[in-house]
Amino acid sequence: MCLFDTPSTELPKPPVPYTTGWRFTAESHNVSAPTLVTGRCCTTSKSDRVERKRMSPVERCIQRPPLPGSKGNDAVSLEVLKLLKGGDGHNSQVFTVRLIASTSQSLPKNGTELVAKIYDPLYFDDDEGYLNPFLCMDQYYTHEANAYEALAEFQGRGIPKYFGSYSLYLPVDSTRKRAVRMILIEHIRGTTMADAKPTLFSQSARQYIMKTIVDLESRIYEKNIWLIDLEPRNILIRSAVDSQPQIVFIDFGDALFNRRRDNYYAMQLNNFLGHYISPLLRWKDAKAKLYAFPNWVDWDWDCWLEVEFAHTVPSITPEMRERWSYKRKDRLS
Template sequence: MEEELQKPCIPYTVGQTFHVQSHITPSPTPVTWGYCINDQDGRNERTLFSPHDRCVRNPPLAGELGSRVLDLTVLSPIRVGDYNSAQIFLAEVSDDQSIPEIKKSVVAKVYDPLYFNDEDGYINPFKCVDNHYTHEVHTYNLFSDFQGGLVPEFYGSFSLDLSEPGSDARTVRLILIEHIPGSSMLQASPADYSQQYRQQIMKCVIDFESTAYHRHIALTDLSPRNVMLLDPACYPQRKTVFLDFATTLFSRTFGGELDNDMVPGEYISPLLRWNQSMVREFSDWVDWEFRPWVEAEYAHEAAHITPEMIDKFCPIYGTEVRIGK
């Protein structure tokens, strides 16, 4: 195991102000098996250069700087600290009448490789944060019609230069999104909700995942920690908001090699895809017979399932569906 040299203190502290500039994100980075695993050169670099200098040597993908400039002041941490995939905090945006769509208080998500959990050098943090940043921005763009509803409002992608005394500045990328008050499904207690309400929540989860899948967006990190539950008194028309699209894939299969074999462009019913394996992440919220419930909730879709869909999806997901059931 290679020993990593000492890191500087985390800069995302309450009261700290950052000067950020809008950034036009490059295309999503390709995802292949082992794409984020470090090579020998990367592991050697980890022992020869300080973490700060490694960031300077491995800048983020270029993209293109935009004309918008903002000052962000940290109000409170949401997920800040070493060994996180991103640094997330609530921030106040300086007044700028040229950007009326950005609210005063926003969530900043910074893709900072310096504090990324690289699993003792096994993972290449620079490749990972490039992937997370480009994929998350692209997903929000694809979900533009869902912003302010099923997903937070997306206020744009930005670039930030950070300096250490006596060292060259290093660059990180970040996004700004709407602050969603409330608790995630992970933070909430299922016992506080009736079974009927929990079923409504799970219906929202399945509907959103299925819609994303129809758009060739695979939500690889769909889990209770990324589903926010809204207060019905404040949001009578919205039950859930979905977060964290850093690891999404834009294909129906990993890497896209088999895309043509997975009925591209067709809506694939949860009757074919949602089984006990799919719901496992949400098992604390499901205290009913899940498969019969799915069959009842989506019975109206059975007639639209084709033999080709059954041939492709049932062997993978272990489901049994009869056409016209």
């Protein structure tokens, strides 16, 4: 039997509650600090595997509540409108909601359509037991909520507006409930780059898109946040085929703080925290054209980059150039 196989004694999970028309109330929650991120921080241990074999998924959720943080002072009532991503076997449950009522002064008016993202370990894809769903959900929630707060100046122009973090309590039986965390963000209508067809965009439009991505990512990096999961599926194009489409980054569950993971070697590097790092150092060919955006780039990337970001050359120091040298095998960002 494979070490991570689902045990035959495992009890079935209850139906996913996040369905169209479902109404629920959530309480505001003050998120704890971002969890540490190391090489195997979210993988299962031997004791985790024993627990997974002996306990039902629901019972494990009761025994392993999310990181505490602290309770806020507001409550919000919502109605699910449409599932965007979710069901059993997903890293998060994402759906549009209608704001029914709220005690918070920071939320928009009742009736506004928002996006709710719920971090529910019960329906998490744990890769057949290889990943610990509780550690993963704690990481995604604490990193995403803290990233939105740290990037407040970009909300509404580059990233969605953020309307806070919350807790909701789902009934297990007549006497018990389990807690899950949630964030509320602006609902942005658009198409992800992963779903869009690059051939429908002119080269100048695609160049505008890529310049916007590079510039926004670099400004976010200046805030000491490294978006290691910046790929087409996490980038929205707001307008259709246009010479200057609007770009919005989504999904910050894998965002790294202090521009690094929390392992010994990464902590020894000088990341020049708080300093702007020129894209000429961090956005070479291998990072952009050959990795995440091959279908969007059909021009000489390095030459184009040097022209578009020539104005950033004075900001580059010899120490920065050495830190992000492409001759270094230990380049981490």
